[in-house]
Amino acid sequence: xxxxxxxxxxxxxxxxxxxxxxxxxxxxxxxxxxxxxxxxxxxxxxxxxxxxxxxxxxxxxxxxxxxxxxxxxxxxxxxxxxxxxxxxxxxxxxxxxxxxxxxxxxxxxxxxxxxxxxxxxxxxxxxxxxxxxxxxxxxxxxxxxxxxxxxxxxxxxxxxxxxxxxxxxxxxxxxxxxxxxxxxxxxxxxxxxxxxxxxxx
Numbered sequence: 005x006x007x008x009x010x011x012x013x014x015x016x017x018x019x020x021x022x023x024x025x026x027x028x029x030x031x032x033x034x035x036x037x038x039x040x041x042x043x044x045x046x047x048x049x050x051x052x053x054x055x056x057x058x059x060x061x062x063x064x065x066x067x068x069x070x071x072x073x074x075x076x077x078x079x080x081x082x083x084x085x086x087x088x089x090x091x092x093x094x095x096x097x098x099x100x101x102x103x104x105x106x107x108x109x110x111x112x113x114x115x116x117x118x119x120x121x122x123x124x125x126x127x128x129x130x131x132x133x134x135x136x137x138x139x140x141x142x143x144x145x146x147x148x149x150x151x152x153x154x155x156x157x158x159x160x161x162x163x164x165x166x167x168x169x170x171x172x173x174x175x176x177x178x179x180x181x182x183x184x185x186x187x188x189x190x191x192x193x194x195x196x197x198x199x200x201x202x203x204x205x
Contacts, residue, residue, distance in 0.1 A: 005032050009094060009109035011084045013037030014044065017115030018066065021076055024111075033076050034107065036096055038083040041139050042068050049142040053149070060139050060146075087112070125170035127193040 008024050010017045013035045024031050035042075043066040051057045068078040079096075085104070086095035094112070097104045120137045122128055136142045165173040176187025
């Protein structure tokens, strides 16, 4: 039986896995996923943090258990740390224990997705500045927000612009005739902690 190994259990990897099981030839399908979730809507993470999605589990289209019931050997908490094409073998590390094993493959698909880029803005690593890339990131940020009093100066909308120097601009109205912004406020992150200092023009 052909062994098909997929690295990454999110949308792309699991879609490919589903296609592989629909062929004429019988396939042993193994998916290695570093995290604990599969087939989730990453684009919905901001809606969860914003409170429009009440439960992070609602972002998951199909859980690892559901995939396993369909015959896919999904191994969450497993990270592929090396690929040996000549031997057709991948090295897999168990995240929780650090144990490493070698897994053979006949066909290999790499569907790990992209890594987020943190721009070199001033104070990008300041306390309270967070990015969200996967579900645990969103849950951690949601917990932080829920356990602290609200401190947002203005609601975020399309009138916010981040400048190259790290400043955050908010405008009231854009006049296309004058090609100018009105009611412009400039916010700069404070040197210590997550606090915005503002200057209004």
